[in-house]
Amino acid sequence: MRRTNSETQNGWWRRVDSTPDTEGFLAGYDPRAYDPIAVTVDVVALTIRDAQLQVLLVRRGEPPFQGSWALPGGFVRPSQAPDGTKTEEDLAQTAARELAEEAGASLRPSHLEQLGSYGAPGRDPRMRVISVAYLAFAPGLPEAMPGSDAADARWTPVNALDPRTLAFDHAAILADGVDRARSKLEYTPLATAFVTEPFTITELREVYETVWGEKLHAGNFHRKVLSVPGFVESTGSHTETGGPRGGPRAKLYRRGDATLLHPALLRPATEAELRP
Amino acid sequence: MRRTNSETQNGWWRRVDSTPDTEGFLAGYDPRAYDPIAVTVDVVALTIRDAQLQVLLVRRGEPPFQGSWALPGGFVRPSQAPDGTKTEEDLAQTAARELAEEAGASLRPSHLEQLGSYGAPGRDPRMRVISVAYLAFAPGLPEAMPGSDAADARWTPVNALDPRTLAFDHAAILADGVDRARSKLEYTPLATAFVTEPFTITELREVYETVWGEKLHAGNFHRKVLSVPGFVESTGSHTETGGPRGGPRAKLYRRGDATLLHPALLRPATEAELRP
DNA sequence: TTAATAGTGTCTTTGAGACATTATACT
DNA sequence: AGTATAATGTCTCAAAGACACTATTAA
Numbered sequence: 003m004r005r006t007n008s009e010t011q012n013g014w015w016r017r018v019d020s021t022p023d024t025e026g027f028l029a030g031y032d033p034r035a036y037d038p039i040a041v042t043v044d045v046v047a048l049t050i051r052d053a054q055l056q057v058l059l060v061r062r063g064e065p066p067f068q069g070s071w072a073l074p075g076g077f078v079r080p081s082q083a084p085d086g087t088k089t090e091e092d093l094a095q096t097a098a099r100e101l102a103e104e105a106g107a108s109l110r111p112s113h114l115e116q117l118g119s120y121g122a123p124g125r126d127p128r129m130r131v132i133s134v135a136y137l138a139f140a141p142g143l144p145e146a147m148p149g150s151d152a153a154d155a156r157w158t159p160v161n162a163l164d165p166r167t168l169a170f171d172h173a174a175i176l177a178d179g180v181d182r183a184r185s186k187l188e189y190t191p192l193a194t195a196f197v198t199e200p201f202t203i204t205e206l207r208e209v210y211e212t213v214w215g216e217k218l219h220a221g222n223f224h225r226k227v228l229s230v231p232g233f234v235e236s237t238g239s240h241t242e243t244g245g246p247r248g249g250p251r252a253k254l255y256r257r258g259d260a261t262l263l264h265p266a267l268l269r270p271a272t273e274a275e276l277r278p
Numbered sequence: 279m280r281r282t283n284s285e286t287q288n289g290w291w292r293r294v295d296s297t298p299d300t301e302g303f304l305a306g307y308d309p310r311a312y313d314p315i316a317v318t319v320d321v322v323a324l325t326i327r328d329a330q331l332q333v334l335l336v337r338r339g340e341p342p343f344q345g346s347w348a349l350p351g352g353f354v355r356p357s358q359a360p361d362g363t364k365t366e367e368d369l370a371q372t373a374a375r376e377l378a379e380e381a382g383a384s385l386r387p388s389h390l391e392q393l394g395s396y397g398a399p400g401r402d403p404r405m406r407v408i409s410v411a412y413l414a415f416a417p418g419l420p421e422a423m424p425g426s427d428a429a430d431a432r433w434t435p436v437n438a439l440d441p442r443t444l445a446f447d448h449a450a451i452l453a454d455g456v457d458r459a460r461s462k463l464e465y466t467p468l469a470t471a472f473v474t475e476p477f478t479i480t481e482l483r484e485v486y487e488t489v490w491g492e493k494l495h496a497g498n499f500h501r502k503v504l505s506v507p508g509f510v511e512s513t514g515s516h517t518e519t520g521g522p523r524g525g526p527r528a529k530l531y532r533r534g535d536a537t538l539l540h541p542a543l544l545r546p547a548t549e550a551e552l553r554p
Numbered sequence: 555t556t557a558a559t560a561g562t563g564t565c566t567t568t569g570a571g572a573c574a575t576t577a578t579a580c581t
Numbered sequence: 582a583g584t585a586t587a588a589t590g591t592c593t594c595a596a597a598g599a600c601a602c603t604a605t606t607a608a
Binding site: 040091118132 | 314315316367408410508535536537538547552553
């Protein structure tokens, strides 16, 4: 149906004032007379800790799904509060704010992108809720979770997670987020979002190995990364020491200016992914 | 902020009943006391007609943006209407329905995927509106638009379109949709969604040339398509006649069973796309 | 001294692209 | 006949991957 027709035809969004000027149009809506739709923003925040891909989860303190773990998120603030305060906020800003409030201001994701929206009827038992999911990459924090607005938030290894323990359809959202991360490593330099600068080529390779879940050939990976224009750029310095079990000191790099990798770092195609 | 906290802390979604059981929780919301957020679904429907990439647009009959062209779309139906009717509908179903109602039931997109959500404050002057955009591919229809629910709907060449004539932020949504289509042709067999079966390799090449906007080498393209497992499969038959200006009759193919192209059909990298 | 690691060298295979060639069918 | 097109062949170059090798550092 056309938006302009739906307003008058089915009464969902009723036009009280029938004059076609904009003023009357704006005043004519009375959506409060009908069942509302809520919009939330949920965040799949990924990091690498202890050589594992981990996701930030918060424990729900109230029903529904009380006691279950869930993705951090919250309702989108409407444009006007009951007290008249204007709080205009973009969806991405909402995602960043939710993340900071859940995990503490110290969690500054180095990458944040929209993942997709989830709006199946019944995904929230209370009402129709459309959730706009965001995907965040953060470098691994050596310390534990900093002081946080949410008492019960923690990083959880994705592999050691029973999907059935997640609230709502968050298991599906998480799976989509991990899929997105895996494929984005192929043709974007986003692996650098998981490490802190400066970093070594080996650290970068460990990002790929952790997210993809497979060992890569160190020598070939090294040469390949350096051959992609703009992926990384040298800092000119080395690590202070060699590895914990020996080996020469590694050269240090920072992020390059490329937005796409060309040629890409393709993972070997799995037959199962190519065919249904 | 955590979802469970936001409900009590800032009063956006007020809990009237403080007992923590689910029943009380469900009854406790009173979102009608606050400014609502509306959710719409808009569709970027692309096809190829007259060797041009075209998008389906509808003319708005009412303000805002009265007289402007817009993407087909409409409000998402809440789970319960005022008369008590339950209308449970998925977001993708909503997109398909909007498309059918705008362009007539004959428009059956051969591909429909979610493109992204657009929720910047002020993108709709009436109220806060979150739009979930979908991307649809349809084979070119030789006839004009069939009898339709919307009187003023038409296919428009994307290139000959002044973005300023589009309502809301639909120019940005359209640009994102075209970008997505261009890159999806590289690593998925979705070019076949723009043609009707059976098709020739030349028809498939014309899809790539039209969407990418550049000529491809016919011979190399031919060999490449046939070398990708599962992209197309032969029907064993030929076209009835040769081309309008001569040439042998072409073999006919149908879609294969691949979901990803391996190896992919990469377009030559533009330097401007790799660097900022 | 032993072992592990960073980084480089070499070879093979695959694939992309430029270009040529053959066969077919329309005007 | 002349021309356009479908389909295939050939050659070159780039890149991925397997493997080897050297240099450097920690235990």
